[in-house]
Amino acid sequence: MTLQTELLFDPLFLTPFLTGLPYALLLPLLGAYLRLKDEWLAALALAQTAAAGALVVLALAWPPAVGGLLGALVAAAGKHGAEGLAPALRGAAYALLLLFGWGVAVLLVANLPVAERLGHALLDGQLYFTGTAELLTALAVLAVAILGVAFLSRALLTAHFFPDHFRARGRSASRAHLLFDLLVAAALGFATMSVGVMAAFALVFVPPFLAFHRAGSWRRGLVYAMGCGLGGYVAAFALALLLDQPFGAVLSLVLAALALLGVLRASAGRSGA
Amino acid sequence: MSGAQAPSLAPDAVLGGGALLRGDALVAGYDRPVVGPVSFTVAAGEVVGMAGPNGCGKSTLLRALVGAARLFGGRLERAPGLAVSIQNQQQPPLDGVPLTGRELLALTGASPSGLPPWLEHRLDERLDRLSGGQRQYLSLWASLGSDAALVILDEPTNNLDPAGVAHLAEALRTQAAAGRAFLVVSHDADFLACACQRRVAVVPRTGDGA
Numbered sequence: 001m002t003l004q005t006e007l008l009f010d011p012l013f014l015t016p017f018l019t020g021l022p023y024a025l026l027l028p029l030l031g032a033y034l035r036l037k038d039e040w041l042a043a044l045a046l047a048q049t050a051a052a053g054a055l056v057v058l059a060l061a062w063p064p065a066v067g068g069l070l071g072a073l074v075a076a077a078g079k080h081g082a083e084g085l086a087p088a089l090r091g092a093a094y095a096l097l098l099l100f101g102w103g104v105a106v107l108l109v110a111n112l113p114v115a116e117r118l119g120h121a122l123l124d125g126q127l128y129f130t131g132t133a134e135l136l137t138a139l140a141v142l143a144v145a146i147l148g149v150a151f152l153s154r155a156l157l158t159a160h161f162f163p164d165h166f167r168a169r170g171r172s173a174s175r176a177h178l179l180f181d182l183l184v185a186a187a188l189g190f191a192t193m194s195v196g197v198m199a200a201f202a203l204v205f206v207p208p209f210l211a212f213h214r215a216g217s218w219r220r221g222l223v224y225a226m227g228c229g230l231g232g233y234v235a236a237f238a239l240a241l242l243l244d245q246p247f248g249a250v251l252s253l254v255l256a257a258l259a260l261l262g263v264l265r266a267s268a269g270r271s272g273a
Numbered sequence: 274m275s276g277a278q279a280p281s282l283a284p285d286a287v288l289g290g291g292a293l294l295r296g297d298a299l300v301a302g303y304d305r306p307v308v309g310p311v312s313f314t315v316a317a318g319e320v321v322g323m324a325g326p327n328g329c330g331k332s333t334l335l336r337a338l339v340g341a342a343r344l345f346g347g348r349l350e351r352a353p354g355l356a357v358s359i360q361n362q363q364q365p366p367l368d369g370v371p372l373t374g375r376e377l378l379a380l381t382g383a384s385p386s387g388l389p390p391w392l393e394h395r396l397d398e399r400l401d402r403l404s405g406g407q408r409q410y411l412s413l414w415a416s417l418g419s420d421a422a423l424v425i426l427d428e429p430t431n432n433l434d435p436a437g438v439a440h441l442a443e444a445l446r447t448q449a450a451a452g453r454a455f456l457v458v459s460h461d462a463d464f465l466a467c468a469c470q471r472r473v474a475v476v477p478r479t480g481d482g483a
Contacts, residue, residue: 036370158380161365161372162415165381168339168357168425212369216399221371 017237019130022142023191024233027200028207028225029149030184033156035208038087041094042079043204046185048101049075050192051122055108055115064118065137065193072189075101076181083177125196125248127237134194141190148183152176157218196248203229206255210262232258291316293352293423293454294338300346301330301337306478308334310347313456313473315423320445320455322465325475331458332362332427334475338456339425358421360413362428367400367408374400374411383418389440405432410441417444423454430461442468 034040053071054064075097082093109119120126158165159173166173191200207228208221215221236251243250292314300309308330315321325331336342338349339359351357358381374396378385385396392407392414400408409432416424430438438461445455445468458475459465465472 154380157372157376161377161380161412163365164336164339164341164359164361167341168359168421212371215371217373217397218371218376 013241015132015135016127016130019135019138019194020127020233020237021230022138023187023195023200024203024229025226026142026145026187027191027203028211028229029222030145030187031204031208032211032222032225033149033153033180034184034204035212036156036160039079039090039094040205040208041091041098043184043188044197044201045094045097045101046072046075046079046188047192047197047200047204048098048105050101050185050189051119051197052101052104052108053189054122054193055105055112055119058115058118059108059112065134065190068193069186069189071101072185072192073182076185080178080181083174122192122196123198123248124246125199125251127195127199127247130194137190138194141187145183145187148179152180152183156180195251199248199251202252202255203233206259207232209259213262213266228258292350293317293355294357294456295350296338296347297350298347299334299337299344299349300478301334301342301344303333303342306345308475308478309345311473311475312347315454315456317422317452317454318449319471320449320457320469322469322472323456323458323475324460324462324465324472326477327460329475329477331475335359335425335427335456335458336361352422355423356419356421357423357425358416358419359425360416360427360429362431364408364412369401370399372400373397374403374407377411378415378418381415381419383415385414387444388414389436391436406434406437409433410437413441417448421453423456424448426455426457426459428459429457430459430464438464 031040031043034043050068050072053067053069053074055067057067057070058064078097079094082090085093105119105122108115109123155166155173155176159176188200188204191203195203207225210228211221211225215224232255233251236254237247239245239254240247240250293316295314297312298310299312300306302308311323311334313321313323323331323334333342336359337344339357374392375385377400378396385393388396389410392410395403395407400411403411409429413426413429416426429441433441442464445457449455449470455469457465457469
């Protein structure tokens with residue numbers, strides 16, 4: 001393993017770096033609401049199903065991003081349909097969705113030569129193949145999703161902390177939940193195409209996990225999560241380039257290490273108190 | 274009390290006799306009837322208590338009033354355009370969620386003004402770092418401070434100390450005087466006697482055909 005410091009400043013890697021930045025900010029933001037709703041496992045199922053969708057449409061010679069988006073939206077529809085189930089059954093539904101997406105993706109990679117390269121990119125998280133189109137898509141997804149979260153945040157929080165609030169007024173929170181699910185599906189569908197399955201999931205899961213432990217308020221928690229996602233992403237991008245390793249795996253390890261440090265720090269704080 | 278607010282969402286009209294909500298021989302439950310028949314009316318400016326032994330279905334009846342449980346019989350009338358707020362006995366888990374008391378109140382548009390002094394200075398702390406009684410009071414205050422013309426409270430004195438119970442009773446009386454209506458279920462007879470103008474007895478349903 002050799003350090004390739006000159007790659008850090010290679011213009012070739014600037015566009016991939018910029019492409020990942022919006023997702024590094026956005027996925028932790030969405031992850032905070034998914035964590036609140038105890039639906040973080042659904043994010044992994046959506047990312048995996050997006051990857052499967054991208055590989056399926058590759059066989060039809062369609063653009064993978066279309067398949068990724070369709071796969072995530074189909075998974076979101078399944079997730080929304082499972083919302084009437086008991087919490088334990090909902091978790092099982094997400095797990096089954098995840099297994100289904102993973103199984104389809106691996107079989108396509110194994111049996112379809114055209115899917116092999118994209119399949120490895122999605123599973124390894126090879127951000128370096130992204131270009132200007134992906135960058136513009138990422139910026140548009142970030143803008144739409146930030147506006148969407150700003151619009152839906154109060155309804156999502158109110159529905160969580162006052163479950164009968166909307167019903168008591170003859171209204172329903174299901175429209176807000178559905179819009180949020182569509183937002184998450186679209187963001188994860190596009191993000192998975194750029195950063196890969198596990199990197200997208202790591203950005204959804206770890207920063208909010210740390211933020212919920214550390215932040216003093218909801219607003220500060222969102223900022224903390226986005227900062228954590230951004231810091232982890234920049235560190236992982238540099239490390240992956242320097243060490244010539246797959247980006248998705250490095251990002252997952254960097255964020256997992258951050259989570260471990262956060263847990264150890266919290267444990268030390270409790271035992272010292 | 275400075276935090277007492279008149280409801281900003283008054284109903285478009287009231288029912289006969291000035292009632293906002295009227296239940297006539299209501300029978301409620303989930304899979305099967307568990308409570309009723311119960312009859313009552315609540316008018317603007319009234320605090321109506323519901324009392325009965327544990328397990329007689331008081332909470333189920335309240336949830337049926339907002340459509341969260343099923344009505345098997347009777348007639349429920351609601352003033353057109355009536356905005357209702359309900360405070361359930363079971364609260365969603367707050368542990369591990371970085372939400373402050375001030376942020377919780379903001380969700381229903383409640384003002385912190387008028388909160389008891391022992392809560393005012395803790396508004397910017399995370400809810401999961403407060404005591405059960407402090408969380409309960411903030412959650413109640415969020416309902417009391419909403420724009421609803423009718424507030425339904427299920428066992429509001431749970432976890433509250435005597436100072437909290439007294440503050441709550443005073444808040445209900447003051448807000449009722451400003452025109453808001455309350456329907457309150459409680460096992461605390463002293464609280465109901467202190468806070469309510471009228472009481473309705475809820476008795477356990479005996480036998481399936483009762």
